[in-house]
Structure formats: structure tokens, C-alpha cells
Amino acid sequence: MADIKHVIEPERFGLWIxxxxxxxxxALVVALISLTRVSDLMYITQAETILLNKKIDNANTSADMPAPPVQEEQQ
Known part of the structure; x- marks a missing residue:
């Protein structure tokens, strides 16, 4: 049983560990960094969505208003 060939030499277990x-x-550090980046990206995306909704609402309210009368020049 002494001729067992190990893939990792028993003397090097500490180094491998x-x-x-x-x-x-x-890997943990990379995962935490990616979580913070995703959180920031989600916040930015939500803010942009809110701004776009406000622009759409403003465009709809200005489209509902009648256009100001055009004054014709008299010659």
C-alpha cells in the first residue's frame, strides 16, 4: 500500500491549501465588487427610467394643450 501515487504530493498539501x-x-472580493457595481447600475437605471417617464408625461401634457394662435402679418 506504500506504492500509491498521489496526484498531489502529501508534502505539498499545505501549499495547495x-x-x-x-x-x-x-473570488469573494470579485463577487462583492460586482454586487456593488450591479447595485449602482440598478440605481442609475431606475433614475433614468423615472426621468424618461417625466419627459413622456411633459410631452403628453404639452401635446394636449392647444397650440398658440399664429399671428399673420398684414401687408
Missing amino acids: AATFVIALL
Whole structure:
């Protein structure tokens, strides 16, 4: 049973564990950064939607108003 060939040498388990932990921490940092970016993007998108709705409402109210009478020049 002593001739078992391990994929990772038992002497290097600590190094592999440390490297895996560092990669997991980097993945966590990237995930948190992406969450904040998505949150900011969602806020900006909602603000733009509100502004567009206000512009549409203003356009509709100005379209409902009668146009001012055009004064013709007399010659």
C-alpha cells in the first residue's frame, strides 16, 4: 500500500491549501465588487427610467394643450 501515487504530493498539501484559500478570497472580493457595481447600475437605471417617464408625461401634457394662435402679418 506504500506504492500509491498521489496526484498531489502529501508534502505539498499545505501549499495547495494556502493557494486554494487565496483564490477563494480573490473570488469573494470579485463577487462583492460586482454586487456593488450591479447595485449602482440598478440605481442609475431606475433614475433614468423615472426621468424618461417625466419627459413622456411633459410631452403628453404639452401635446394636449392647444397650440398658440399664429399671428399673420398684414401687408
